[in-house]
Amino acid sequence: MNAEARILEPGQMEAPAGEIRFLFLPDHDLFARRAERLRFLSEGHPLGDYLAFLALLADAQHDALNRFPPLPLPDPKEQALCREHGMPLLGARSWPRNPAWRAGLITILQQMKEAALPTAARDIVAGLMHAAETGLEETADRILVGDLVDIPPQELPFIAAALQVYWVYMASALHERAVGRMEEGGVCPVCGSYPIAGIVRSGGAEHGLRYLCCSLCASQWHMVRIKCSNCESTHGIDYYTLDGSNGAVKAESCDDCGAYLKLLYLEKDSRMEATADDLATFALDMLMDNEGKARGGPNLFFHPGRG
Ligand SMILES: [Zn+2]
Ligand SMILES: [Zn+2]
Structure with a gap:
């Protein structure tokens, strides 16, 4: 375990912000790439069973994404208003969710039903298939405001997976130019x-x-x-890596x-x-926890109570 001193890194000398591409929107191969990576990482990994389960879930997400029906998106007037006020176009907390996200959940669950899952997971899938709409919407609301603690850990991956598919579907249908910078x-x-x-x-x-x-x-x-x-501070930034790591993943604190x-x-x-490499480097989260640092953003497939 080592903390690196703040060092000059490649890319520190950057072009002015106006000349830099601001945004890459997701594409429809995202979940297929994730599934492949999760499968690779699951081999001989302490969390291997969970990573392999998430690979199956990512396969199901890929399938659900490709079956999504066309959905209404913000019109040019709404887009301009959001840009003007520095608001997100498809705000996780404010966007009126289309029931299509729950149809996506059913597609995911149907595919997972066919997979060779442990009995406990099969029971969760069966339970969610018949879950009441209001309960699912409440759980979705909690996930989207970052309140993951009280969500049953076994249900979280499935519902989070469906919400990701819905948002990735909408985001992939946007044009980069529709999206403005946030304050x-x-x-x-x-x-x-x-x-x-x-x-x-890397590259390009x-x-x-x-x-x-x-x-x-x-x-x-x-x-x-x-x-x-x-917090956008530029002072007291440190980098941590795990002993023996090749430096491909660092924690910036x-x-x-x-x-x-x-x-x-x-x-x-x-x-x-x-998503895959964040989960596979869970040991780095434990190191940071020991250092008294907290994650700056969630992984929706990692329940905060799982520790
Ligand atoms: Zn987003
Ligand atoms: Zn900070």
């Missing part, structure tokens, strides 16, 4: 959620630049390096607010995917 640089400009991790890109015009990856809609937005995504966010350096491993 708060650390929240998703598309849906207003917190990031799951930061990604330092964005080489060495840091993009924050949304925990809900998987949009990626630019934020300069060596800056806390939580902030002394001012006590938050940290992982950074995935694609130059070290281009196959990394934010």
Whole structure:
């Protein structure tokens, strides 16, 4: 375990913000890529069974995404209003959810029913298939405001998976130009959620630049390096890695607010995917917990009570 001193990193000398691509919206291969990565990471991993389960869930998410019906999106007038006021276009807390998200949940559950799951998980799937709409909507509300603690840990992955599919579907239908910058640089400009991790890109015009990856809609937005995504302080930023790590994943911590966010350096491993690699580096979260730091954004597949 070691904390690195603040060092000059590639990408620190960056072009002015106006010349940098601000946003990458998610595409329809997201969940297929995630499933492949989760399968790879599950081999011989202490959390292998859970990562393999999430790979099946990501397969089901891929299927549900491709079956989504066309949905109404904010019209140009609403888009302009959101840009003008620095509001997210598809705010997780404010957007009136279309019942289609629950149809997506059923698609996911039907596919998971066919998978070889342990009995306990099969019971959860069967229970959720017949869950009351009001209960599901209440659970969704809680997930979307970040209140995960009271949600039954076995139900969380399924409902979070369905919400991700719905938001990824909508976000992928937008045009980058529809989305404006938020006043708060650390929240998703598309849906207003917190990031799951930061990604330092490799190759191309964005080489060495840091993009924050949304925990809900998987949009990626630019934020300069060596800056806390939580409070935007640029002082007291430290980097932590696990002993023996190749440095592909580091935790960037902030002394001012006590938050940290992982950074995935694609130059070290281009196959990394934010949700999968965040879960697979859980040991780094334990290290940061010991350091008295708290996560700057959630992973919806990690229940806070799971510890
Ligand atoms: Zn988002
Ligand atoms: Zn901070």
